[in-house]
Amino acid sequence: MQNNFTIYNSLTRRKEKFEPLHPPFAGMYVCGPTVYSDTHLGHARPAVTFDLLYRYLMHLGYKVRYVRNITDVGHLENDADEGEDKIEKKARLEHLEPMEVVQMYMNTFHRNMDQLNTLKPSIEPRASGHIIEQQEFIRRIIDNGFAYEVNGSVYFNVEKYSRQYNYGKLSGRVLDELMANTRTLEGQDEKKNPFDFALWKKASPEHIMKWPSGWSEGFPGWHLECSVMSTKYLGEVFDIHGGGMDLLFPHHECEIAQSAAALGHESVRYWVHNNMITINGQKMARSLGNFITLDQLFSGDHPLLDQPYSPMTIRFFILQAHYRSTVDFSNEALKASEKGFQRLMKAVETLGMIKPSDKSTVDIQRLRKSCYEAMDDDMNTPVLLSNLFEGVKIINSVKDGSERISSADLESLTTLFREFIFGILGLREEEDARQDDRLIGNLVKIIIDLRQAAKVNRDFSTSDRIRQDLKDAGVVLNDKKDGADWELEK
Amino acid sequence: MQNNFTIYNSLTRRKEKFEPLHPPFAGMYVCGPTVYSDTHLGHARPAVTFDLLYRYLMHLGYKVRYVRNITDVGHLENDADEGEDKIEKKARLEHLEPMEVVQMYMNTFHRNMDQLNTLKPSIEPRASGHIIEQQEFIRRIIDNGFAYEVNGSVYFNVEKYSRQYNYGKLSGRVLDELMANTRTLEGQDEKKNPFDFALWKKASPEHIMKWPSGWSEGFPGWHLECSVMSTKYLGEVFDIHGGGMDLLFPHHECEIAQSAAALGHESVRYWVHNNMITINGQKMARSLGNFITLDQLFSGDHPLLDQPYSPMTIRFFILQAHYRSTVDFSNEALKASEKGFQRLMKAVETLGMIKPSDKSTVDIQRLRKSCYEAMDDDMNTPVLLSNLFEGVKIINSVKDGSERISSADLESLTTLFREFIFGILGLREEEDARQDDRLIGNLVKIIIDLRQAAKVNRDFSTSDRIRQDLKDAGVVLNDKKDGADWELEK
Numbered sequence: 001m002q003n004n005f006t007i008y009n010s011l012t013r014r015k016e017k018f019e020p021l022h023p024p025f026a027g028m029y030v031c032g033p034t035v036y037s038d039t040h041l042g043h044a045r046p047a048v049t050f051d052l053l054y055r056y057l058m059h060l061g062y063k064v065r066y067v068r069n070i071t072d073v074g075h076l077e078n079d080a081d082e083g084e085d086k087i088e089k090k091a092r093l094e095h096l097e098p099m100e101v102v103q104m105y106m107n108t109f110h111r112n113m114d115q116l117n118t119l120k121p122s123i124e125p126r127a128s129g130h131i132i133e134q135q136e137f138i139r140r141i142i143d144n145g146f147a148y149e150v151n152g153s154v155y156f157n158v159e160k161y162s163r164q165y166n167y168g169k170l171s172g173r174v175l176d177e178l179m180a181n182t183r184t185l186e187g188q189d190e191k192k193n194p195f196d197f198a199l200w201k202k203a204s205p206e207h208i209m210k211w212p213s214g215w216s217e218g219f220p221g222w223h224l225e226c227s228v229m230s231t232k233y234l235g236e237v238f239d240i241h242g243g244g245m246d247l248l249f250p251h252h253e254c255e256i257a258q259s260a261a262a263l264g265h266e267s268v269r270y271w272v273h274n275n276m277i278t279i280n281g282q283k284m285a286r287s288l289g290n291f292i293t294l295d296q297l298f299s300g301d302h303p304l305l306d307q308p309y310s311p312m313t314i315r316f317f318i319l320q321a322h323y324r325s326t327v328d329f330s331n332e333a334l335k336a337s338e339k340g341f342q343r344l345m346k347a348v349e350t351l352g353m354i355k356p357s358d359k360s361t362v363d364i365q366r367l368r369k370s371c372y373e374a375m376d377d378d379m380n381t382p383v384l385l386s387n388l389f390e391g392v393k394i395i396n397s398v399k400d401g402s403e404r405i406s407s408a409d410l411e412s413l414t415t416l417f418r419e420f421i422f423g424i425l426g427l428r429e430e431e432d433a434r435q436d437d438r439l440i441g442n443l444v445k446i447i448i449d450l451r452q453a454a455k456v457n458r459d460f461s462t463s464d465r466i467r468q469d470l471k472d473a474g475v476v477l478n479d480k481k482d483g484a485d486w487e488l489e490k
Numbered sequence: 491m492q493n494n495f496t497i498y499n500s501l502t503r504r505k506e507k508f509e510p511l512h513p514p515f516a517g518m519y520v521c522g523p524t525v526y527s528d529t530h531l532g533h534a535r536p537a538v539t540f541d542l543l544y545r546y547l548m549h550l551g552y553k554v555r556y557v558r559n560i561t562d563v564g565h566l567e568n569d570a571d572e573g574e575d576k577i578e579k580k581a582r583l584e585h586l587e588p589m590e591v592v593q594m595y596m597n598t599f600h601r602n603m604d605q606l607n608t609l610k611p612s613i614e615p616r617a618s619g620h621i622i623e624q625q626e627f628i629r630r631i632i633d634n635g636f637a638y639e640v641n642g643s644v645y646f647n648v649e650k651y652s653r654q655y656n657y658g659k660l661s662g663r664v665l666d667e668l669m670a671n672t673r674t675l676e677g678q679d680e681k682k683n684p685f686d687f688a689l690w691k692k693a694s695p696e697h698i699m700k701w702p703s704g705w706s707e708g709f710p711g712w713h714l715e716c717s718v719m720s721t722k723y724l725g726e727v728f729d730i731h732g733g734g735m736d737l738l739f740p741h742h743e744c745e746i747a748q749s750a751a752a753l754g755h756e757s758v759r760y761w762v763h764n765n766m767i768t769i770n771g772q773k774m775a776r777s778l779g780n781f782i783t784l785d786q787l788f789s790g791d792h793p794l795l796d797q798p799y800s801p802m803t804i805r806f807f808i809l810q811a812h813y814r815s816t817v818d819f820s821n822e823a824l825k826a827s828e829k830g831f832q833r834l835m836k837a838v839e840t841l842g843m844i845k846p847s848d849k850s851t852v853d854i855q856r857l858r859k860s861c862y863e864a865m866d867d868d869m870n871t872p873v874l875l876s877n878l879f880e881g882v883k884i885i886n887s888v889k890d891g892s893e894r895i896s897s898a899d900l901e902s903l904t905t906l907f908r909e910f911i912f913g914i915l916g917l918r919e920e921e922d923a924r925q926d927d928r929l930i931g932n933l934v935k936i937i938i939d940l941r942q943a944a945k946v947n948r949d950f951s952t953s954d955r956i957r958q959d960l961k962d963a964g965v966v967l968n969d970k971k972d973g974a975d976w977e978l979e980k
Contacts (some may be wrong), residue, residue, distance in 0.1 A: 065587065097555065097723060099613045110600075120597055129619030132701050144561045172741065211622050233587060436926040439978075442963035443933040446956065450940050453952070459669055462943070468935065474930035489930075 003060045005378045007053075007240075008324060010271040011170055018057075021396040026062040027234035028054065029268075029388050031226060031243035031251070032124070034071040035105040036086040038293040039112040041277050041329065042244070043285060047313055048426075049274040049379075050242045051118035056375055058107060061482045067233045068121040072102040073128045073209045074201075075222045081198040085219070098209050099128075112294040114313040117426050123233050127225040129230070133212045134220040137228045137262050138199045146261035150190040152202030152216025158195050165260050170271060170329050171249035197254055199224055209242075224253035231259065231267050235417055241268040245275050274323045279304070280330050290382065292329075306331040309338065312430045316341040319381045319425055343427060344383055347392040348417060354398050356407035362394045364409040364458065368416050375424065388420060444475055448484050451477075493550045494866045497730075498542075498814060500738065500761040501660055505868050508547075511730045511759065516552040518726035519758075521733035522614070523717060524561040525924035526784040531767050531819060532734070532774060538805055538916075539813040539869075540732045541608035544948065545914050557723045558611040562592040563618045563699045564691075565712045565943040569740055571688040575709070576936040578698055588699050589618075605801040607916050613723050617715040618724070623709040627718045627752050628689045632642070636751035642692035642706025646747060648685050657673040657748050660761060661739035677961055687744055689714055721757050730766040731758040733815040734766050742898040764813045769794070770820050775816045782819075796821040799828065802920050806831040809871045809915055820842065830875075836918060837882040838907060844888050846897035852884045858906050864912065878910060894928035934965055938974050941967075 006015040020026040031049045033043055056062045068222075077083025084092075091098040092213045113120075113251035127134075138154055141147040146161050147154050158167055162175050198221035203210035210217045230238065243252060252271065259267040276283075279290040292302050299309030311318075317337035321327040367390060391413065397403035405413070421427050447466060454462040467477055470486070478485045510516040520540045522647045523533055540558075546556045548947075567573025581588040603610075617624075628644055633635040636651050637644050648657055650692035654663050676942040688711035693700035720728060726749075733742060742761065749757040766773075769780040782792050790798030800805075803847045811817040857880060864874035881903060887893035895903070911917050937956060945953040957967055960978070968975045 065590065097613065097614065099723060100555065103611070103613050121593070123587065123593050125589065126616075126619060129616060133622055136702065212626065436930065438929060439964060440926070440933065443777065443937065443960075443965070446959045446963065447933065447936055447940070449959075450937070450952075450956070462940075466940070469936045469939075470933075473936065474929060475933070482597060 004372075005056070005060060006376060006378055007270055007272060008378045010269075010273050017268065018239075018270065019039075020062065021237060022064050023368070024061060026057050026064045028057070028066050028240040028242065029226070029234055029238065029245055030062060030066070030068045030241075032068040032070050033109055034075040034086055034104075035102050035109060036075075036090045036282045037105060038295065039105075039109045040284070040291060040399075041279070042299065043109070043112070044116060044294060044445060045277050045318055045323075045327070046242065046244045046274050047113055047118050047336075049117060049273075051116075051270065051426055052319070052323075052379060052381070053240070053242065054119060055426055058378065059419065059424050065123070065234060066119075066121045067123045067125065067230060069225060069229055070102075070106060070126045071222065072126050074220045075461035076129070080194070081201065081221065085207070085209065086326035091208070102126075102128075108295075115116070115298065116315055117311065117428050119426070125229045125233065126357065127213065127229075128209065128219065130225065130229055131220065131485060133232055134224050134387065135200075135213050137258070138220075139214075140262040141199065141258065144261055144264070145197055146257075148192065149215050152218060153190060153198060154200040154215055155191050155196040156199055156254070156261070157192065158197070158257070159193050161257050161261055167257055168253065170256055171253045172262075173249060173253070175288060180462055182276070184286070195429075196222060197223060197250065199258070199284065212488045223251055226251070227255045227258040227262070227267070230255075231263070236263050237267055237269065240270045240272055242272045242274075245273045248273055249328070275326050276326045278326060281328055304331075306335075309334045310430055312427055313338045313341055315427060316344075316434045319427075320385060322378075322380055322382055324378070340389075341427070343392060344421065346429070347395045348400050348421065351395050351414060351417060354395065354405070354410065356410045357404035358406065359404060360406040360409045361403045362398070362409065363414070364405075364412045367391055367394070368412065371416060371420055382426070384420065386476065388417070391417060444470070444486050448477070448486065451484070493644065494862075495546070496866060496868055497760055497762060498655070499642070499870045500763050501758075502611065504515070504759065508729075510552065511725075511727060514551060514553050514729070516547050517556045517728035518547070518554060518556045518725055518730040519716070519720035519728065519731065520556070520558045520611075521737055522560050523595075523599055524565040524576055525566075525592050525637060526580045526600060526930045527595060528785065528874070529595075529599045530774070530781060530783045531769070531787065533599070533602070534606060534784060535602055535767050535808055535813075535817070536732065536734045536764050537608050538808045540762075541916055542809070542813075542869060542914070543730070543732065543762065545916055546610060546869065549909065549914050555613070555724060556609075556611045557613045557615065557720060559715060559719055560592075560596055560616045560618050561712065562589070562596075563714065564710045564715065570641055570684070570762065571691065571711065575699065581698070585979065591694045592616075592618075598785075605784070605788065606805050607801065607918050609916075611919060616722065617710065620715065620719055621710065621723055622865075624701050624714050624718045625690075627714065627748070628710075628752070629704075629754040631748065632691065634754075635752055636747075637689055637960040638682065639705050640707060643680060643688060644690040644705055644728045645681050645686040646689055646744070646751070647682065648687070649683050651747050651751055655747065657747055658743065658745055661743045663739060663743070668726075687711060687713060687740065689748070703807075713741055713942075714748060715724060715747045716741070717748040717752070717757070719974070720745075721753070722733055726753050727755070727757055727759065730760045730762055732762045735763040739765055754779075765816050768816060768818045771818055796825075797867045799824050800920055803828045803831055805917060806834075809917075810875060812868075812870055812872055833882060834878065834911065837921075838887050841885050841904060841907060844885065844895065844900065846900045848896065849892035849894060850896040851893045852895055853889070853893075854884075854906070855923070858902065861906060861910055862918060871915070872912065874915070878907070892923060934960070934976050938967070938976065939958075941974070 005018045007018050008017045022243060054064055054066050059296065072087060075086050077086060087098050087101050091101045092103065137148065159169055168174055198292050200213060200215055200220060203220045210219050230241065282288055282290055284290055292304065295308050296302040297314060298311060300324035308399055313334060317334055318327065320337060327402050367387060370387045371384055374380045374387055390398050394403060398405045447470060451463045451466040468479060474489045475486050495508045497508050499506045500924055502627055544556050561574065562577060565576050567576060577588050577591050581591045591681050618744060627638065637646050658664055661950050671783060690703060690705055690710060692706035694709045697790050700709050718729065746756055772778055772780055774780055780794060782794065786792040787804060803824060808817065855856055857877060860877045861874055864870045864877055884893060888895045937960065941953045941956040960967060964979045965976055
């Protein structure tokens with residue numbers, strides 16, 4: 001399987017040619033959501049980024065097994081293994097069984113992901129569904145000497161691990177500094193070092209989501225599930241691990257340590273991280289009041305939003321930036337994306353109507369090559385989109401007669417647009433309903449104007465007949481001084 | 491919480507007043523699909539039946555926790571605990587990881603359920619996600635003396651259970667007859683009696699979905715998950731257990747035995763079973779070539795189908811029969827349902843347009859009472875629908891002026907229709923797009939007629955302006971001798 005695809009590996013800190021372990025197969029694991037609240041902007045970016053990667057790998061001919069987990073237990077309120085389980089806390093606040101909370105927000109997540117036109121993963125494993133597997137993994141880490149049990153909880157021994165392996169290799173953090181900077185939180189006395197992390201936590205009596213184990217009735221530490229479920233479904237060594245940059249430390253650093261400690265080697269060959277989203281230049285946070293859910297974005301129902309933005313506008317907006325750059329959400333930027341997306345879709349429509357000539361005055365093969373080069377260069381979607389807008393120019397020039405295109409080139413351009421816009425970038429037409437609404441509005445306006453003309457001519461029989469015909473069609477007119485309003489009959 | 495709702499309890503074989511254990515809460519567990527192939531007609535009936543029950547309980551004011559499982563491991567090819575795991579077999583045939591098979595068919599199931607407008611359950615637990623819980627349940631059954639281990643597998647001791655409890659009480663089967671009629675299959679030597687059933691099966695070396703346990707690397711028996719997950723999420727005693735009548739024996743009979751053996755008492759207060767679907771009078775079976783998936787039904791793509799049938803036609807069709815009657819699918823019956831559904835929806839439209847009078851000549855309160863009586867009588871949807879069609883008659887009579895309705899009665903009828911048709915029966919309008927098309931067609935026709943009149947009056951500037959305005963709106967006219975055709979601009 002030939003390809004020129006390069007991807008930035010966060011571990012080696014450089015772009016590398018993508019060469020999967022077992023071509024034509026490729027394995028990809030991506031960190032999914034902790035399902036304790038509504039899906040928000042912060043979920044949209046990794047979802048679109050790794051959907052893009054999934055689609056491009058398939059486009060290149062790979063058979064991809066794409067695993068994305070659902071965290072439904074073990075994610076505590078802070079990264080230092082303290083605080084309540086996020087899902088149990090929500091369940092307590094809403095008087096629900098924790099798994100009802102999980103189901104509710106998982107449903108929302110799936111609905112929003114469908115709206116963004118992301119493809120479903122091949123497997124979507126849940127942390128609570130792999131407790132035995134996690135216990136076995138802990139057992140291996142203990143057996144290899146890299147974890148210790150205290151009062152029914154099991155912690156990963158970072159300091160001991162560091163004697164043999166490089167803890168911090170992914171994030172670039174240095175253990176000595178970590179040691180100096182990590183403050184000991186209350187109730188952390190169990191840990192030998194404050195930067196040790198929990199593999200298994202003994203549950204307090206009121207804790208609901210807990211399981212028996214050799215150590216205690218308890219639950220797995222948050223980092224563990226990803227080491228376990230990725231290797232269960234993709235093999236002990238697999239190709240790609242993706243996630244947001246915020247997960248790089250401690251989550252992914254801990255994953256590397258867990259896998260090396262249990263298996264004697266690392267599991268991941270390419271670590272891929274998308275950058276973060278800011279809102280009007282600020283970090284998104286509930287406390288800053290700039291936390292926007294996807295449903296709010298799609299409906300426009302948020303004080304920061306001037307208008308609704310469609311799922312494809314959001315997707316286009318995310319794709320306009322390179323996945324490793326930060327992206328700042330603002331109404332201005334989103335409106336620009338809306339326009340850009342519509343221009344692209346309009347060009348697709350025009351493309352279907354243009355007629356070929358004997359010869360081309362345009363170079364489609366060069367365009368095609370540039371599109372692949374952009375994607376091959378670490379998924380450079382901004383460059384890809386500017387290439388596609390070169391295509392838009394070509395289409396419009398052929399349409400207005402200033403350029404010509406041969407039928408072979410027309411076919412090639414059509415294929416190129418279909419494959420890149422719909423197949424790889426995962427955009428889709430979304431305006432059927434709105435287009436209908438617009439057309440209905442325009443037609444009614446034509447009729448109202450004709451009726452107005454009839455009234456001016458004192459042809460009241462015509463103006464009355466028009467009113468009645470509209471009513472029969474389901475449109476009610478309300479005459480006003482300066483014309484008429486209308487509405488659809490309920 | 492007052493209600494007159496009665497439901498047929500398969501266990502007592504009579505209709506009983508529904509009185510939940512902890513009002514206003516009600517718990518309901520329903521057997522979901524084994525996700526190893528496409529969703530078919532056989533899934534649609536329980537889905538709609540228990541969606542109806544869920545909706546009606548909520549309508550009556552109960553806070554319902556609705557649990558429906560996904561069987562993703564342990565369901566073997568035959569009920570005698572032999573044969574391959576259905577999912578592993580499919581995975582082997584399609585060269586996939588078993589959990590890829592699970593994900594694929596679970597996605598299809600969810601999509602089809604959405605199309606049928608069934609509400610999502612509160613919790614949708616998976617068998618593979620509750621292995622520890624199942625092992626603990628087995629341990630309790632063993633501790634209570636009702637199960638035995640042989641070669642790493644654990645079987646339920648039906649004969650011993652029968653000395654203390656009534657095995658067969660749900661299905662009416664008698665143990666002596668079972669003993670006489672059950673033939674011993676090959677490889678069943680491990681069982682003390684052929685009607686014993688597996689709680690845990692030792693896995694063969696090539697088996698993929700297996701977990702460590704005190705008995706062997708293996709997997710749970712199929713019946714076990716439902717006893718375990720229902721009581722985990724609804725409590726050791728809960729209100730309603732639903733499923734298709736084909737599950738009554740052995741599946742639900744075994745569930746009763748497992749729960750009683752583990753907990754010392756039964757768990758389910760109301761057993762509710764929907765009857766089966768036949769196709770042109772025959773049982774549905776792959777081997778008979780009359781196996782129709784929901785996607786085929788919706789697309790019409792099956793040799794037995796004359797045309798596509800919409801999800802709401804299917805839903806309406808299922809609701810036209812009482813859930814405890816058999817239903818026979820045929821093109822004739824489905825076409826009749828399509829018409830009936832459209833008549834009902836048309837009446838809803840008409841209802842929105844009729845004008846109240848001072849006094850009523852129709853009796854809405856009686857109608858309302860009859861609708862509740864029908865639902866309260868073991869969810870008698872055929873009677874409910876005939877009552878609603880009485881309402882349709884009333885609507886049409888008021889429309890054509892032969893009856894009158896007061897504004898209070900009009901409001902009451904509107905509420906009744908909304909609550910019963912959309913809320914309880916879960917039907918919904920399906921024709922938005924088609925309605926838009928009709929409206930656009932009517933508006934364009936009005937404009938063409940006005941233009942024709944202008945031409946007759948030799949007012950060519952108006953007729954030309956109309957042509958141009960239409961073109962700007964995206965509608966192209968093609969003049970013909972006897973008027974004009976039109977089409978939307980591509």
